[in-house]
Amino acid sequence: MRRLIIIGAGGHGKVVADIAMRVGYRDVAFLDDAEGLAECAGLPVVGRASDWGSFPDADFFVAIGDARARERIQRGLGGRAVTLVHPAASVSRRVEVGRGSVVMAGAIVNSDVRIGEGAIVNTGATVDHDCRIGRFAHVSVGSHVAGAVTVGDGTWLGVGSVVSNNVSICGGCMVGAGAVVIGDIKEPGTYVGVPARLLR
Ligand SMILES: CC(C)(COP(=O)(O)OP(=O)(O)OC[C@H]1O[C@@H](n2cnc3c(N)ncnc32)[C@H](O)[C@@H]1OP(=O)(O)O)[C@@H](O)C(=O)NCCC(=O)NCCS
Incomplete structure (x- = not known):
């Protein structure tokens, strides 16, 4: 190798x-x-x-x-970045993981998920069926993304955050540690709390 x-x-x-x-x-x-x-x-x-x-x-x-x-x-780097998936991650056969992305130990990525390039699915995170995880997005340690969620480019879901099913989060967001996102987020910014709200 x-x-x-x-x-x-x-x-x-x-x-x-x-x-x-x-x-x-x-x-x-x-x-x-x-x-x-x-x-x-x-x-x-x-x-x-x-x-x-x-x-x-x-x-x-x-x-x-x-x-x-x-x-x-x-x-x-012009296309020379590799994709890494920990052997102890569970990734459905129907998942596309983009170039330069990593799926870490204990993560679960279910059927028909597309993960863009340069993304991070961190330790113990779960991404359920039919999600779209944007380019250079980050699903932090222990974050849970329910089915059919869209996470925009560069958006960072903080440690332990939860995103409810069918929700769309635009690019350029920071979702704070432990936040629970229950509705679409259309404006880039930092969102915290339960339910998640824009931090002013
Ligand atoms: C959301 C976050 C980015 C905000 O950081 P920040 O801009 O430096 O904000 P501050 O620490 O100045 O906090 C601003 C206010 O938001 C509150 N706040 C910050 N993070 C919060 C969170 N996760 N949940 C609830 N409230 C939060 C603070 O208590 C503070 O409230 P106050 O003004 O009433 O005192 C940060 O707290 C956070 O959650 N980071 C996640 C880190 C992470 O997940 N790392 C993962 C590594 S894998």
Whole structure:
């Protein structure tokens, strides 16, 4: 198997590294802009994010939480980002997972879901049937998305949040930890509480 270079040597990156090794990558290293950072989770940091061109034979994964930065860097890679699905995730045979996305341990993704590129379905999250998860969206740890939900590009569902069935959330939203979304969200912004309301 090829070398995998993970861009972003933070907490998210080290979880991604574990997944990569579980799916067979043996040679895993990081790129990160932090000064003097030599290793992450026992794996070497071999340069800065902009050094990716020095590794012509490697696969890449962008492990940066910020959706805009993730998108900018993944675009720069020109189609070289790989998709990672933890072997302990349950993903229906009728799911499409976009390039550069990750589905983490314990996540469940049910039938007829489409996940865009650069998205994160984090540890223990569930995405039920017929959902559309946008490009560079993030379904955080333990978040539950019921059936036929649309999550727009770059929208971040916070840890433990819940989205009721048939709801549509536009792009550019932050749904706070523990929030419960029971109706469509049409305006980008930060939404918190039960039921979720725009934070002014
Ligand atoms: C929603 C969130 C982004 C808001 O952060 P923020 O803009 O820095 O907001 P603040 O912490 O200044 O809080 C502003 C107000 O919203 C309230 N608030 C913040 N987050 C809230 C939440 N999740 N649920 C309910 N109320 C919340 C605060 O209590 C505060 O209320 P007050 O003005 O009455 O005191 C953040 O609190 C959050 O929930 N982040 C989720 C992180 C996460 O899920 N990480 C996942 C990693 S996998």
